[in-house]
Structures are given as C-alpha cells and as structure tokens.
Amino acid sequence: MTDHDHDAAHHQGLSVDLALFQRTTQRRTILRWMAVATLAPFVGCGSSETSGDDTSGDGGTGSGSTDTTAAGTCSVIPEETAGPYPGDGSNGVNALVLSGIVRSDIRASIGTASGTAAGVPLTIKLTLVNTNDGCNKLAGYAVYLWHCDRAGLYSLYSQGVTDQNYLRGVQETDDAGTVTFTSIFPACYSGRWPHIHFEIYPSVSSITRAGNKIKTSQLALPVEACNAVFATDGYSASVRNLSQISLASDNVFSDGTSLQLPTITGNVTDGYTVNLTVGIAD
Numbered sequence: 001m002t003d004h005d006h007d008a009a010h011h012q013g014l015s016v017d018l019a020l021f022q023r024t025t026q027r028r029t030i031l032r033w034m035a036v037a038t039l040a041p042f043v044g045c046g047s048s049e050t051s052g053d054d055t056s057g058d059g060g061t062g063s064g065s066t067d068t069t070a071a072g073t074c075s076v077i078p079e080e081t082a083g084p085y086p087g088d089g090s091n092g093v094n095a096l097v098l099s100g101i102v103r104s105d106i107r108a109s110i111g112t113a114s115g116t117a118a119g120v121p122l123t124i125k126l127t128l129v130n131t132n133d134g135c136n137k138l139a140g141y142a143v144y145l146w147h148c149d150r151a152g153l154y155s156l157y158s159q160g161v162t163d164q165n166y167l168r169g170v171q172e173t174d175d176a177g178t179v180t181f182t183s184i185f186p187a188c189y190s191g192r193w194p195h196i197h198f199e200i201y202p203s204v205s206s207i208t209r210a211g212n213k214i215k216t217s218q219l220a221l222p223v224e225a226c227n228a229v230f231a232t233d234g235y236s237a238s239v240r241n242l243s244q245i246s247l248a249s250d251n252v253f254s255d256g257t258s259l260q261l262p263t264i265t266g267n268v269t270d271g272y273t274v275n276l277t278v279g280i281a282d
Contacts, residue, residue, distance in 0.1 A: 070127050070275035071263045074135040077278050078259060080218045080252055082197060082210070085154035087146060087168055090210035093156045095168045096144065102204060105182040106145070106169035109155070115164040119150035119184030120229045121271030124196065124219075128177045130282045137177030138282060142207050144170045145181055145198040150234045152189030152241075172204045185229045185272065186221070188238040193250040194221040200280060215280050220247065220257050222264050225272055232268055 082088070087095040095101055100110040108116040124145065128138040146168040148154050155164040167186075171179035188194045200215040201207045223242075230238040247253045253260065259279070266272035 070125065070277040071261055073259060073277060074129055074131050074279050075259055076131050076281050077215070077217045078255075080197075080216055082199065082216050085146075085148075085157040086197070086199075086210065087154075087156050087165070088144065088199065088210040088213070094209065095146075095156060095165050096170070096207050096209065098165060101168070101207075102170045102172070104169070104171060104180055106167055107182065107184060109164045109166045111165065113164050113166075115155075115161070115166055117149045117155075117166045117184050119186075119234060120232060120268050122183050122185045123271065123273040124181040124183055125273065125275045126179050126198065126219075127275070127277045128173050128179075128200065129277055129279050131279045132281050135279075137173075137175070138280070139173050139175050139177055140203060141173045141177075142170055142201040142204040143173065143179045143198055144168075144201065144207055144213075145179075145196065147183070147186040147196040148189060150184060150187050150238075152187040152237065170204065170207050185225070185235075187235060188226065188230065188242040188245070190241050191245065191251075193245050193247055193253055194226050194238075194242070195219060195252070196221070198278075200278070215278075217278070218252055218260060219274070219276055220250075220253050220261050221274070222261065225264050225266075228268050229272075 082090065084091055087093055089096065098111050103110070108114075126143055126145075128141055128143075129135045130138050146154070148158075149161070149167060153159075153161045155161050155166050155168060167183060169181060171181060173179050186194055186196065196219040198217060198219065199210070199213040200217075201213050206212040226238075226242055229235060230242060247257055260276070262274040262276035264272055264274045
C-alpha cells in the first residue's frame with residue numbers, strides 16, 4: 001500500500017473521530033472537574049508515578065524506565081470515541097460474538113481467519129478501580145481491547161485485512177482488577193497519536209454488543225517508546241506520521257493525558273509492557 005492509499009484509508013475515520021470529539025469534549029471537561037472535586041480525599045490511592053498533563057508531545061515515561069507501577073489514578077477516565085473501527089456491532093461487524101474472542105494473546109486471528117499481526121511485542125495491563133468506593137479494585141468486569149497493526153490498519157475494516165480479526169480481544173478482570181493482553185506495538189497512522197482503544201463491560205457475559213458497555217476510552221502510548229519502535233522494520237510509515245502529530249494536536253488527547261498515559265518498561269528487543277489504572281464510577 002502506498003502512503004497515499006494508507007492516508008486515504010483512514011480519512012473517513014479521522015472525520016468521524018473529529019465529529020465525535022467535538023460533541024464530547026465539553027462533557028469530558030465537566031466530568032473531569034467533578035471527579036477532581038469529589039475525589040480529593042482519595043488522592044493518596046493513586047500511583048505515585050502519575051503523569052501530569054502532557055501537551056508537548058513528549059509522551060511521558062521513557063523506554064528505559066524501570067517503574068512498574070501503573071499510571072492513572074482513582075479519577076474517572078475520560079469517555080472517548082470508539083472511532084470508526086470498533087468491531088463491537090455498533091458500526092458493522094461484531095467481533096464480540098466470535099468464538100475465542102475471550103483471550104489474552106490477541107496477535108493472531110481466530111475462527112476461520114488465519115493471519116497473525118507482526119511487530120514489536122507489547123503487553124498491555126489495565127487495572128480497573130471504583131472511584132465511588134475508595135479506589136477499590138473491580139473484579140469480574142470485562143474489557144474489550146483493540147488497536148491497529150504496525151501498518152496502521154484495523155482488522156475487519158481496513159483494505160487488505162477485512163478478512164482478519166487480529167488485535168482484538170476480551171479479558172475478565174481478576175481479583176486485583178487487572179486484565180493483561182499480549183499484543184504488538186501499534187503504528188502511528190496519519191492524523192492520530194499512537195493509541196489503543198478499549199471498552200468496559202460489567203461482565204464477560206454482557207459482552208455481546210456495544211449497547212451493554214459502561215465506558216469507552218483510549219490509551220496514549222509514550223513518545224520515547226514510539227520513537228524506538230518506529231525505527232525498527234515494518235514501522236517506516238509511522239516515523240513520518242508521528243512527526244506530524246503531537247498530543248497537543250491530537251483530536252482525542254489534546255485536553256490532557258494525565259489519566260490516559262501509562263507507565264512503560266522494556267525495549268524493542270524484549271518487548272514493552274504498559275500499565276494503566278482505569279477509574280470508573282461504579
């Protein structure tokens with residue numbers, strides 16, 4: 001696929017993201033201020049390594065970090081657009097009804113599809129906490145997570161991978177409120193900061209359609225890791241795309257990333273691990 005074709009493939013998605021973002025930004029800002037005012041007494045239960053709002057495009061923790069504490073706090077994570085490629089039945093195909101969608105390793109397609117997404121290994125850990133109950137961990141909830149491949153393509157939607165369903169999966173939170181996904185580092189495609197989508201459901205049994213979800217958000221990937229990964233084979237288009245976007249200009253993360261920027265450890269040889277605490281009002 002040429003760079004021109006690649007950008008064209010995402011043009012509609014960016015338009016949808018922008019429209020949804022404009023409608024939700026005001027609501028997100030109000031909710032964030034309410035969360036700060038309500039949760040001030042609980043500030044001590046957040047991570048001591050919580051990132052501040054970063055609008056410079058520097059993205060936070062570097063690729064050589066040894067911190068394994070999850071970023072994020074007990075505040076409610078912002079509601080975000082699911083984008084045009086959710087695969088949850090709200091925009092065409094529904095991967096949630098596929099046999100085998102509940103899985104930790106999401107690199108390979110399931111069912112009759114046989115493709116596997118190549119790229120630098122990435123482990124994604126999300127910990128759900130209840131902002132209405134002193135940051136207590138939320139066990140038994142379910143997270144549906146998806147993102148693009150190293151070429152910036154979304155399985156089930158993008159030209160060339162409509163017959164694949166890789167990089168999509170569901171996990172149930174354990175007793176510590178945590179889900180863990182084994183994946184690959186996604187690309188930076190034109191017009192968006194590198195990111196990962198996720199939806200939260202009250203249980204695995206409720207993950208059959210988008211109408212049952214209780215939260216939709218996105219995770220921003222730290223810039224130092226992005227730079228290191230995009231210098232490896234298969235990510236060449238991401239170098240240019242990343243140079244043309246910042247957290248400040250991204251249509252989702254421009255109002256701050258303090259609740260959506262994870263801590264990260266690892267390197268391009270061994271792979272990376274990201275950790276994020278995700279607050280929801282249960």
